[in-house]
Amino acid sequence: MAASTPHARVETEPPISRSARKARTRQRLIDAALALIGQGRSYTSLSLREITREAGVVPGAFYRHFRDLDELGLALVEMGGVTLRRLLREARRDGIPPTDMLRGSVLVYKRFVEQRSLVFRFIAAERGGGSRILRNAIRTEDGHFASEMAQDLRVLGVMPDLSSSALRMICGLVVTTMLNAASDILDVPSGQTVQEREMVENFVRQLRVIFIGARHWRED
Amino acid sequence: MAASTPHARVETEPPISRSARKARTRQRLIDAALALIGQGRSYTSLSLREITREAGVVPGAFYRHFRDLDELGLALVEMGGVTLRRLLREARRDGIPPTDMLRGSVLVYKRFVEQRSLVFRFIAAERGGGSRILRNAIRTEDGHFASEMAQDLRVLGVMPDLSSSALRMICGLVVTTMLNAASDILDVPSGQTVQEREMVENFVRQLRVIFIGARHWRED
DNA sequence: TGTACATCAGTGAACGCGCGTTCACTGATGTAC
DNA sequence: TGTACATCAGTGAACGCGCGTTCACTGATGTAC
Numbered sequence: 001m002a003a004s005t006p007h008a009r010v011e012t013e014p015p016i017s018r019s020a021r022k023a024r025t026r027q028r029l030i031d032a033a034l035a036l037i038g039q040g041r042s043y044t045s046l047s048l049r050e051i052t053r054e055a056g057v058v059p060g061a062f063y064r065h066f067r068d069l070d071e072l073g074l075a076l077v078e079m080g081g082v083t084l085r086r087l088l089r090e091a092r093r094d095g096i097p098p099t100d101m102l103r104g105s106v107l108v109y110k111r112f113v114e115q116r117s118l119v120f121r122f123i124a125a126e127r128g129g130g131s132r133i134l135r136n137a138i139r140t141e142d143g144h145f146a147s148e149m150a151q152d153l154r155v156l157g158v159m160p161d162l163s164s165s166a167l168r169m170i171c172g173l174v175v176t177t178m179l180n181a182a183s184d185i186l187d188v189p190s191g192q193t194v195q196e197r198e199m200v201e202n203f204v205r206q207l208r209v210i211f212i213g214a215r216h217w218r219e220d
Numbered sequence: 221m222a223a224s225t226p227h228a229r230v231e232t233e234p235p236i237s238r239s240a241r242k243a244r245t246r247q248r249l250i251d252a253a254l255a256l257i258g259q260g261r262s263y264t265s266l267s268l269r270e271i272t273r274e275a276g277v278v279p280g281a282f283y284r285h286f287r288d289l290d291e292l293g294l295a296l297v298e299m300g301g302v303t304l305r306r307l308l309r310e311a312r313r314d315g316i317p318p319t320d321m322l323r324g325s326v327l328v329y330k331r332f333v334e335q336r337s338l339v340f341r342f343i344a345a346e347r348g349g350g351s352r353i354l355r356n357a358i359r360t361e362d363g364h365f366a367s368e369m370a371q372d373l374r375v376l377g378v379m380p381d382l383s384s385s386a387l388r389m390i391c392g393l394v395v396t397t398m399l400n401a402a403s404d405i406l407d408v409p410s411g412q413t414v415q416e417r418e419m420v421e422n423f424v425r426q427l428r429v430i431f432i433g434a435r436h437w438r439e440d
Numbered sequence: 441t442g443t444a445c446a447t448c449a450g451t452g453a454a455c456g457c458g459c460g461t462t463c464a465c466t467g468a469t470g471t472a473c
Numbered sequence: 474t475g476t477a478c479a480t481c482a483g484t485g486a487a488c489g490c491g492c493g494t495t496c497a498c499t500g501a502t503g504t505a506c
Contacts, residue, residue, distance in 0.1 A: 021501095022449060042350060045264045047493085048493060049492060060451075064450070124348040124349070126349065128346075128400075128403050129347075131262070132407070135403075166425075173426045176400045180348075183348050187355065206392070209390055210433055211433070213429035213432040216435075237470090238481075241469090267460085269459060270458095278485065280461080280483075284482055284483070
């Protein structure tokens with residue numbers, strides 16, 4: 001047990017600065033909340049004590065890092081934003097799948113969501129539901145994501161006839177459709193089941209409708 | 221206080237059968253949960269005692285009506301399903317707004333959501349988030365709603381070239397877009413504000429994209 | 441480099457509180473005769 | 474219609490438990506000289 005007390009030093013590790021240690025504990029609290037979400041709990045129903053227990057610190061230590069649970073929630077939202085921006089960055093780097101572009105993108109997205117299931121579970125849940133503060137923070141984050149996506153499409157010369165505002169609006173629709181799909185992706189039993197294939201197919205077709213609509217869009 | 225005890229009889233009311241009284245208490249529990257949701261609470265974070273307190277019964281009485289909170293949640297989902305079916309029924313009865321069809325429908329929907337804000341707040345929140353049981357129940361309910369909408373459109377002869385499966389898929393997209401919008405509708409500060417108009421405009425344009433996409437849809 | 445003091449992340453104990461669940465009970469409603 | 478008994482929705486008290494928050498504390502890290 002001595003090894004887990006805060007001041008014990010694991011022999012193989014070098015000394016750690018106070019600020020680094022503090023940042024590490026902060027991250028442990030965030031990870032603990034995500035781990036509990038991963039066990040099927042919803043963020044709104046987590047207690048401060050559960051989180052500190054999972055993180056391996058005493059309840060009172062929580063207050064060295066966050067004023068209350070909402071503030072930890074905002075940190076999770078920020079992490080969600082970072083995750084979404086990474087999705088775009090990877091898309092930019094890897095380019096569009098050469099054949100069957102839409103289905104390819106959907107499968108890439110599906111894998112991305114599954115690899116970061118905890119963050120997406122959190123976003124999908126609190127987007128519609130949690131406290132007003134979290135909901136608005138997530139809405140803002142989603143909005144930024146949609147705007148960035150619109151700018152990327154503009155740069156790539158996709159749908160050059162659309163006005164910026166129309167492109168932005170369409171990306172907003174794509175984003176909400178993606179986030180709805182994230183919830184479906186996480187709930188479908190994994191493995192090459194019929195359900196899974198139907199879910200992917202449905203998602204692909206819905207995006208196709210949106211892009212067909214975008215191609216034929218005319219300003220009023 | 222005597223008037224609020226279960227056996228007291230308000231003089232002006234006729235005697236009530238035992239089963240009617242039980243149904244009334246059950247409804248009070250449901251209404252109490254909705255009332256608390258209306259105060260900005262999320263269903264997942266409600267406690268059994270809060271609900272019974274709000275309903276004006278003793279905590280133990282809860283068990284005469286529901287096994288646990290999930291079972292009450294399922295009753296709320298069912299109520300949500302009834303609400304959605306009523307929306308379709310009214311649409312059938314009143315027909316499509318004669319001019320500016322889409323914007324007209326959106327405004328009708330907006331008023332509908334605002335009038336039943338508690339139910340929609342619940343659905344919007346638990347759809348992505350609550351317990352797995354509730355999420356699946358809501359998914360099922362939404363699916364039925366989409367199927368019914370598809371059938372209505374078929375009967376009305378809207379988009380007669382689409383296969384039933386394509387029509388169903390498109391209605392699914394419309395429904396998720398509607399439910400996302402419900403969350404926006406409930407969060408936007410009411411009154412004739414700029415924000416409100418922009419939100420409605422965005423919603424209208426997104427639906428327009430979907431319907432344009434549907435008109436140009438070709439089976440693979 | 442060494443020493444004396446300051447800082448502060450995390451501890452551990454304590455507090456009062458609301459929680460879910462149980463149980464024997466009460467008394468109005470329902471039923472059999 | 475009247476009477477005797479059964480039913481059961483709701484009561485009220487009790488239980489053990491985990492909760493959020495507070496506080497004086499400890500001791501490793503950081504700093505001034």
